[in-house]
Amino acid sequence: xxxxxxxxxxxxxxxxxxxxxxxxxxxxxxxxxxxxxxxxxxxxxxxxxxxxxxxxxxxxxxxxxxxxxxxxxxxxxxxxxxxxxxxxxxxxxxxxxxxxxxxxxxxxxxxxxxxxxxxxxxxxxxxxxxxxxxxxxxxxxxxxxxxxxxxxxxxxxxxxxxxxxxxxxxxxxxxxxxxxxxxxxxxxxxxxxxxxxxxxxxxxxxxxxxxxxxxxxxxxxxxxxxxxxxxxxxxxxxxxxxxxxxxxxxxxxxxxxxxxxxxxxxxxxxxxxxxxxxxxxxxxxxxxxxxxxxxxxxxxxxxxxxxxxxxxxxxxxxxxxxxxxxxxxxxxxxxxxxxxxxxxxxxxxxxxxxxxxxxxxxxxxxxxxxxxxxxxxxxxxxxxxxxxxxxxxxxxxxxxxxxxxxxxxxxxxxxxxxxxxxxxxxxxxxxxxxxxxxxxxxxxxxxxxx
Ligand SMILES: [Zn+2]
Numbered sequence: 001x002x003x004x005x006x007x008x009x010x011x012x013x014x015x016x017x018x019x020x021x022x023x024x025x026x027x028x029x030x031x032x033x034x035x036x037x038x039x040x041x042x043x044x045x046x047x048x049x050x051x052x053x054x055x056x057x058x059x060x061x062x063x064x065x066x067x068x069x070x071x072x073x074x075x076x077x078x079x080x081x082x083x084x085x086x087x088x089x090x091x092x093x094x095x096x097x098x099x100x101x102x103x104x105x106x107x108x109x110x111x112x113x114x115x116x117x118x119x120x121x122x123x124x125x126x127x128x129x130x131x132x133x134x135x136x137x138x139x140x141x142x143x144x145x146x147x148x149x150x151x152x153x154x155x156x157x158x159x160x161x162x163x164x165x166x167x168x169x170x171x172x173x174x175x176x177x178x179x180x181x182x183x184x185x186x187x188x189x190x191x192x193x194x195x196x197x198x199x200x201x202x203x204x205x206x207x208x209x210x211x212x213x214x215x216x217x218x219x220x221x222x223x224x225x226x227x228x229x230x231x232x233x234x235x236x237x238x239x240x241x242x243x244x245x246x247x248x249x250x251x252x253x254x255x256x257x258x259x260x261x262x263x264x265x266x267x268x269x270x271x272x273x274x275x276x277x278x279x280x281x282x283x284x285x286x287x288x289x290x291x292x293x294x295x296x297x298x299x300x301x302x303x304x305x306x307x308x309x310x311x312x313x314x315x316x317x318x319x320x321x322x323x324x325x326x327x328x329x330x331x332x333x334x335x336x337x338x339x340x341x342x343x344x345x346x347x348x349x350x351x352x353x354x355x356x357x358x359x360x361x362x363x364x365x366x367x368x369x370x371x372x373x374x375x376x377x378x379x380x381x382x383x384x385x386x387x388x389x390x391x392x393x394x395x396x397x398x399x400x401x402x403x404x405x406x407x408x409x410x411x412x413x414x415x416x417x418x419x420x421x422x423x424x425x426x427x428x429x430x431x432x433x434x435x436x437x438x439x440x441x442x443x444x445x446x447x448x449x450x
Pocket of ligand 1: 186193194195196197198199200
């Protein structure tokens with residue numbers, strides 16, 4: 001195998017740079033290392049067959065200048081010039097100030113589904129990696145076909161074992177979100193999206209699975225639109241049986257996002273998931289630390305004497321007034337304000353006063369509760385009438401009890417909800433119609449205003 005001929009390896013990158021056909025998906029630029037995370041030093045790359053090196057034009061077009069049969073290379077920066085080494089041998093040097101592209105070579109021995117990659121650490125990046133140098137620091141951007149990017153992203157958003165209709169709904173939401181946020185917050189840095197939760201978690205093709213790949217292929221180029229424009233396809237983990245509106249979560253005019261409304265989702269069995277149904281007890285000291293770490297620091301202080309919600313819509317809480325014993329109060333206007341203040345998984349909860357006893361014993365104690373004598377374990381709380389066993393139970397305190405559902409802001413698609421809907425027999429267009437009412441599924445490449 002050492003005599004692998006040049007003819008047996010070939011470039012997939014030339015095709016990439018020439019792919020401007022009408023029904024071809026666009027190219028996405030993903031920022032991997034930039035700004036504070038730009039690499040100070042060198043980057044070690046590994047390959048299956050070798051790589052092509054060349055220049056990357058400002059529009060992202062890769063212009064290969066040479067290819068190298070090697071399994072490893074090191075990218076270094078000198079001031080604003082990128083250099084690629086194999087050991088001490090300089091293989092390729094960029095022109096000062098210009099980006100250098102590296103694209104892995106494929107082999108004829110590869111299976112049909114195999115996607116060639118460049119490895120950085122344990123992460124496999126397909127297609128072009130763009131390296132640029134600024135004062136010796138290396139910025140890395142992955143330039144890839146959008147549909148391949150979606151295959152890379154989807155396994156970080158959903159479980160590949162989920163129902164195929166749920167995976168297809170998630171694929172369309174991810175694709176819509178990506179196109180809608182392209183040329184957004186990171187465009188000044190020269191890429192479309194970053195690879196963290198700030199945008200969407202992306203680790204190349206490392207996590208690709210056949211099921212999520214298929215969901216992307218089966219929905220190729222499909223996006224959600226409202227009145228002919230891409231929607232803001234927000235999503236969250238679990239809604240807890242009801243979604244939140246964009247205006248409820250973040251304020252603003254409810255008519256701005258008519259497809260992000262409160263929707264009941266009775267098929268969502270959130271109680272089966274740990275994050276889907278949760279409880280929390282807050283005492284005076286907890287309120288003091290919540291207040292101190294909020295934007296309302298110093299405006300009120302425990303003890304809290306009243307919590308009042310003027311919002312009458314079910315589910316997520318907003319317009320909540322919290323009053324202290326001195327009569328001072330704060331207003332949490334949106335459900336994201338509520339979630340942030342209480343530091344809870346979601347703002348979909350009920351809240352009420354409760355009296356708790358804390359068990360100081362190492363194991364457990366028996367207490368008389370409203371429901372009779374029950375075991376009471378340290379760390380757990382129960383509403384009690386009185387305590388029994390003076391050594392082990394004490395510290396009866398007044399507090400607030402939160403009974404919560406769901407995880408996330410609750411707006412748009414519930415990822416677990418899509419899974420439960422799929423298991424209940426809904427197809428992906430039906431699932432998307434539930435979570436984004438009034439929207440239409442369209443082919444992005446056929447939209448005139450993309
Ligand atoms: Zn980002």
